Amino acid sequence: MQIEASLFREIQDYAEINHVPIISFEGASLLVQIVSSSKPLSILEIGTAIGYSTLKFIEHMPSDANVVSIELDNERVEIAKAFIAKAGAENKVQIIAGDAGSILPQLTGPFDLVFIDAAKGQYLDYFKKIEDKLSQHSVVIADNVLFRGYVESNEAPPRRYKTIVKRLREYLSYVTDHPSFNTHLHRVGDGVAISYYRGKKSE
Template identity: 50%
Template sequence: MDLLLKKMEEYAKEYRVPIINENGKRVLVSVIGEKKPKKVLEIGTAIGYSALLIAQHSDPEIKILSLELDEQRAEVASSFLSESSYEDKIEIRQGDAAQILNTLTDFYDVIFIDAAKGQYPYYFKQALSLLAKDGVIIADNVLFRGYVESSEKPPRRYKTIVNRLREYIKMATEHPEFETKIHHDGDGLAVSYHRGKNSEET
């Protein structure tokens, strides 16, 4: 497994595919290892690196549904997963996550968001109806190269992304049903723990 992950890291570096970095990886593995989920929804597969990490540290009965917009990346991810012992536990569904999320009816112990940063607020809203009671929502890259917490204006090309990520953090930290911690490891991970109450109880 370690050899496969190393191979994926080298591929990501060579082809400039963004995957979770070493510091963010430690947080993700820690949260997953503590939660031991049986059902996980991942928004943004890339080459399947995070999906494998999650599978490796989850309950042995883990089932992961991973959504990926890019057809080529979905194919590469499937190829890598075929080299692992988790191939039958991870389903990659290629297509627009915004559309696929509307069709899902299952509840997930963990929802991991690592896709289009400008869509994070929308993904959070969708995740609310798909998260199991006491579930966890994890979002990567929420500090986006330091721009999100900086008082300086971001480059124009990143303005929308930074504003949307600020909106995401505000939604996650102020939502009455969640306790959210922003980890500064890596590029920033927001970990939102559901308090286990229905909205009418809060």
């Protein structure tokens, strides 16, 4: 689906003025590359924000694909819906307002691609809740996993970030060591981890 470049610029401008975090240009390029190559028919997005990455998915996914997107902030939900409507893509996405930790267990899946870009301290919890909802050869993408460089740094992070950094390290260890996933860490933007699902290992 073709989406006007001017709409993406409008969303970027809104995000900058209103201090809404959206995926970096490099991160978005990586998303587009993965969606274009893997051709997912069902996408789960954890963290809609104002719909920037949602529309990137919609622009490059197959015409018969759909997105389920979860967002905690009600104001951002309405803004995202407005931008998506402006693109004429309302029928391509279902936005669910609420806490992802509570919503994920209720979803059935299966999902061909999952994008995690919400509360950084909850990434591992989110991942564990979607593990049994993945299709064969699904891809799980997590943004901001290096969190300002603190995750890979030997220096202690500021006290207010200690828990987030600890939990992101736990997330990366989990997806890297998991026998059912092949994970690559891309040092673009604030760090993007891409975990390729190998399917359930036979007993």
